[in-house]
Amino acid sequence: MTVDSDALTPDPLDRLTRWGRPAAPVTLSGPAQRFLGAQVGLATSGSVVPVTPLSVPPSRLPAAASTALAAAVGQAQVLVDPMTRLLHSRGMSYVDMMQRRAADTGCVPDAVVQPATHDEVLRVLRICVEQQIDVVPFGGGTSVVGGVTRPAGPVGIVISLERLSDFVGLDEVSGLVRVQPGMTGPVLERLLDARGFTLGHLPQSWERATIGGYAATHSAGQASSGYGRIDDMIEAVTLATPVGTWSAGRVPASAAGPSLLQLALGSEGAFGVITEVTMRVRRTPKARFYEGAMAPSFAAGVAACRELAQLNLTGAVMRLSDVDETLATLAMSGPSGVKRKIFDRYLAFRGVPAGVLLILGWEEHSTTLLDAHRDAAWTVLKKFGVVSIGKGVGASWEHGRFSGPFLRDTLLDSGYLVETFETAGAWVDLPNLHQVARGAALSSLGGNGHTPYVMTHISHVYETGASLYFTVIDRGGPESIARWTSAKKSISASLQPAGGTITHHHGIGRDHEPWLAAEIGARGIGLLTAIKAELDPTGIMNPGVFTRVAT
């Protein structure tokens, strides 16, 4: 694989087509291969790297803009080499990955600019307004909804937040951390841990995603049931917008008009660039206990989770798989051979022969509190027939909690289609929403005797409802991009009529834009448009997000 004539290190090449290379390679075990083979057929052919060279058009950045940008941030921070531009041209959805593997570069920005301060971002934006240059803010680039996909159109740059990634300060009394947007989760957690604190925000994209990206997309993490979504954590933000600085938020709360902070959260780069975030952090819990459990059915598990949420007994992690996800998990990473038979007999003996997996993570500030919380929760869980399968399962889940994206790499390498989608709904709607969304995925991808594999889990419980997270595995192949793109439309169209939202935590980006109006109404679109007009009057910020770009 070559990109123009540049000499490439292995790293950037990998970044174009896969999540990464873990220290211990993630492979498909024999049982996993057999399970997938039985469910969706044997993989077609692997698709590791493009067979033809990636062709990147030359930068169209006008000389005047180039000079002005260099004056604003330094010549070395205005990058126009093909590989850097390619690396900042899109996110990491299945389609993103597969198009690159098929040597389709899509639209590539004309430059990647790397400001190091808020004022530098303001200067870059002023230049872009003057020269009518589009801007896509870019953190970890992990969007799976086209949130950082460079749109076709006029000259455009990416503002990379890589150099705007400092730890600004920690107020240990109030429990508030201030950070710049380009910092990733692991870096922040290391800094906080050394001071006895944690943010507790662990999306599956944790290793690559940035704090600014969390804030811009309503991110939710694996421990959000206990720690809250990112929206619950953020108390203030500062943005650089095309019309200047905008700061919003008030600690700890205020009744001084509507919360404008909430307009910045989930703004997906369409209003400006988030340049600083103030977040509530918590003291590192002194007691942790992660365990596995089996509920007799998905319906019973849902009822048990609902009861815990509504009785204020939620764990930090509450992840309930449906039957299909449970079967896949057991087949692909559970016990095998004789051990599996013993495990199955144990489940039958305990009354959950066809049960569903529930991962429970408890985190408290003392073992006494943890025991009290867990005892109360188990009193509830037992009423719904839930049985423990021990802390080994919990430890195993924790160990592999960030392995999903690496497993995806392996599945793509093996020629499978693998993608996720997510929604959320009120408890009263959840069972039907699960069936409808699952059915849409099965029917839009299957047919002619072929069935894809669709598995679901609840990843975040609220008092009034829960999220549903779906993973689809199907045969890959050259036409799988078009097949998935079509299926995604059918799936998206199924969610809102069943009481679901188009997205629980991935955001709108460009992929969900067609369903935004159905979600927030014409009045909502009008409001977003008015807000954008106020902050970004010439419409240079992340065009196509919230506002449809004429094509």
Place this chain on the structure above:
Amino acid sequence: MTVDSDALTPDPLDRLTRWGRPAAPVTLSGPAQRFLGAQVGLATSGSVVPVTPLSVPPSRLPAAASTALAAAVGQAQVLVDPMTRLLHSRGMSYVDMMQRRAADTGCVPDAVVQPATHDEVLRVLRICVEQQIDVVPFGGGTSVVGGVTRPAGPVGIVISLERLSDFVGLDEVSGLVRVQPGMTGPVLERLLDARGFTLGHLPQSWERATIGGYAATHSAGQASSGYGRIDDMIEAVTLATPVGTWSAGRVPASAAGPSLLQLALGSEGAFGVITEVTMRVRRTPKARFYEGAMAPSFAAGVAACRELAQLNLTGAVMRLSDVDETLATLAMSGPSGVKRKIFDRYLAFRGVPAGVLLILGWEEHSTTLLDAHRDAAWTVLKKFGVVSIGKGVGASWEHGRFSGPFLRDTLLDSGYLVETFETAGAWVDLPNLHQVARGAALSSLGGNGHTPYVMTHISHVYETGASLYFTVIDRGGPESIARWTSAKKSISASLQPAGGTITHHHGIGRDHEPWLAAEIGARGIGLLTAIKAELDPTGIMNPGVFTRVAT
């Protein structure tokens, strides 16, 4: 007292000048009278009712508007009699009460219109747009910040929400109630209690305030530390705006763009009329325990409250008084005579001779959970030297929790000035914020050897900070309106530089408008203006709230 020539029942007369007439009259005990006499001097002269007739100018409602409004909602629902208009002309702050007691009616709306459905509100607003008639939405009328004060200017009406007060429905599975805005807290709690649920929102204005008013003003209640502010409870709203219907919110959560719901919450009638609210409700707790405690000092109490909040051990109610509020509470409603001596000796023996009062209210779904929670909390409290003074004090506080407004009536009747103000700040700023705000109240009202009495409590704790609620008692008298108005300006000016917000839960209204720009910045004002222009392009909605009215 007379209002024009109308025959008046005693009830509306009372409503103009006092909170109400409780079943058991609230009187000032001998010790209370002596305490106040010693602190701020003897009351001047009572001020129960105006001595001169209240003069209400005739309605200026044009005949065309009158006819159109009558066609929209029915002739009987377009009220132009002086008393009804007077009753809907302002809120219930000290100045509101005193001006009326001084026979100053202020500006009075030209009509009070009472729609009974969302569509009727839309129709009324359309007429008001066409005829350029100002609109003030009016729920319980309990604003203490001029939120429903009829401004001077063109013809204006009040939309009363009295007839838009139905219980729409309860989803017991998801724990979601839908109600119309004119319902009051007690009515809702009775309806919910019969079904085993509670909203748990108990502002001191509970007996009169409406759900729509809660939503429009970022209301917080006495149990907000446990149940959350109203913003945490509301999951969806519908508004009738001058440009049509606007619905916002998604259950339970969504990443589909910025939360537009949060623009409706705290909108104070400036964008439209809230016509329906969907709120999270909780099952009625099975175990409750309210108790009193004494911390050795306000600083120690603040530290203890912070620790509880940050270790997730917050009670449903956590109310910490400072030394002055503690002294006043003990003097005015605590033990007296020999009992007081015994009580003081007990406090000295326990090491809190000059302690501060802490009310703790625990509410859980089982006594086991309550005991575990309370035990863990008391382990923390004891570290800070907090000692229990028993559940009798808790019961006494609960018994009198809504008596404050009635006590204010009695104090006004006795010729005292009494008013409150509130703020919130990060824990790190709280001690200084307390001193600064208190100092501003003392210095702006005191002088020449005279000192008002200022007392403070924390009424709502967050992980990152807390609210501060101040009560000021001073000599009344005819010039007290001007004296307080001037002091309020000094106090308001002191809050933001000390890290406080201009308001924690009372809202902006007209009284706090001069400090809004300092709170949200010019960019924030620009955004509110753009949002208002989108929803209320002709600027008829509650003019003067968020947008300064040219005078």
